Amino acid sequence: xxxxxxxxxxxxxxxxxxxxxxxxxxxxxxxxxxxxxxxxxxxxxxxxxxxxxxxxxxxxxxxxxxxxxxxxxxxxxxxxxxxxxxxxxxxxxxxxxxxxxxxxxxxxxxxxxxxxxxxxxxxxxxxxxxxxxxxxxxxxxxxxxxxxxxxxxxxxxxxxxxxxxxxxxxxxxxxxxxxxxxxxxxxxxxxxxxxxxxxxxxxxxxxxxxxxxxxxxxxxxxxxxxxxxxxxxxxxxxxxxxxxxxxxxxxxxxxxxxxxxxxxxx
Numbered sequence: 001x002x003x004x005x006x007x008x009x010x011x012x013x014x015x016x017x018x019x020x021x022x023x024x025x026x027x028x029x030x031x032x033x034x035x036x037x038x039x040x041x042x043x044x045x046x047x048x049x050x051x052x053x054x055x056x057x058x059x060x061x062x063x064x065x066x067x068x069x070x071x072x073x074x075x076x077x078x079x080x081x082x083x084x085x086x087x088x089x090x091x092x093x094x095x096x097x098x099x100x101x102x103x104x105x106x107x108x109x110x111x112x113x114x115x116x117x118x119x120x121x122x123x124x125x126x127x128x129x130x131x132x133x134x135x136x137x138x139x140x141x142x143x144x145x146x147x148x149x150x151x152x153x154x155x156x157x158x159x160x161x162x163x164x165x166x167x168x169x170x171x172x173x174x175x176x177x178x179x180x181x182x183x184x185x186x187x188x189x190x191x192x193x194x195x196x197x198x199x200x201x202x203x204x205x206x207x208x209x210x211x212x213x214x215x216x217x218x219x220x221x222x223x224x225x226x227x228x229x230x231x232x233x234x235x236x237x238x239x240x241x242x243x244x245x246x247x248x249x250x251x252x253x254x255x256x257x258x259x260x261x262x263x264x265x266x
Contacts, residue, residue, distance in 0.1 A: 042143075042144075044143075045141055047137055048140070049137045050098055053074075053075050057070050064121070082111075086110060086112070094125065098127070098137070103127065104125045108120060108123075109122075120145050121145065122145045124141045125138050125141075126139055
């Protein structure tokens with residue numbers, strides 16, 4: 001005959017076992033759900049123990065390291081997976097979290113560099129604590145910002161080119177600004193020569209008239225010299241007008257240039 005107390009103990013044990021099975025199934029389901037979520041996020045997610053060994057890595061994190069199976073990285077440190085100079089940088093950050101319990105947020109890290117192509121992550125690392133606040137490990141998040149960094153580099157290079165071109169244009173404008181002055185001096189010289197030539201023509205005409213028939217050839221030469229002087233004077237006037245136009249254009253160019261420089265400074 002079964003003792004009623006024993007029957008109650010058996011029933012209680014069975015109920016407890018059933019509850020344990022249900023809890024286990026619930027934990028398995030929740031783990032599957034969590035794993036599905038983290039493996040389908042574009043952000044790399046991983047966890048490390050106090051020794052810096054990986055205890056979890058999602059699909060994005062594995063892709064960053066070029067591995068297919070999580071088993072290839074579990075239990076390994078960054079020194080097993082990356083060049084030493086990169087692993088040392090990761091280790092310094094990990095130590096800040098694991099030893100001092102301080103979070104690292106939005107740190108930009110160079111993950112790899114191959115054939116001149118760099119892969120960058122914006123990383124955050126947070127401590128995992130127990131109920132007493134003791135640090136047990138860390139969880140990390142890494143967002144790929146390689147495109148942003150490449151764009152920054154290209155923008156910096158473009159800005160440097162634009163600055164160099166701006167300096168070149170400025171020098172050209174400065175050189176252009178002194179041209180009217182140089183041409184003006186040349187015109188003054190032409191005008192002076194034209195006046196002197198005119199005086200020679202007048203004197204030659206007077207001398208030709210004084211000697212009469214003997215100075216006819218001299219008179220022809222004097223006329224030609226006079227015409228040359230007149231044409232030189234006309235040319236000097238035309239060049240002077242052109243210089244005035246150039247000076248106006250240069251002033252406008254300088255005004256536009258200075259205005260653009262002021263706008264850039266704002």
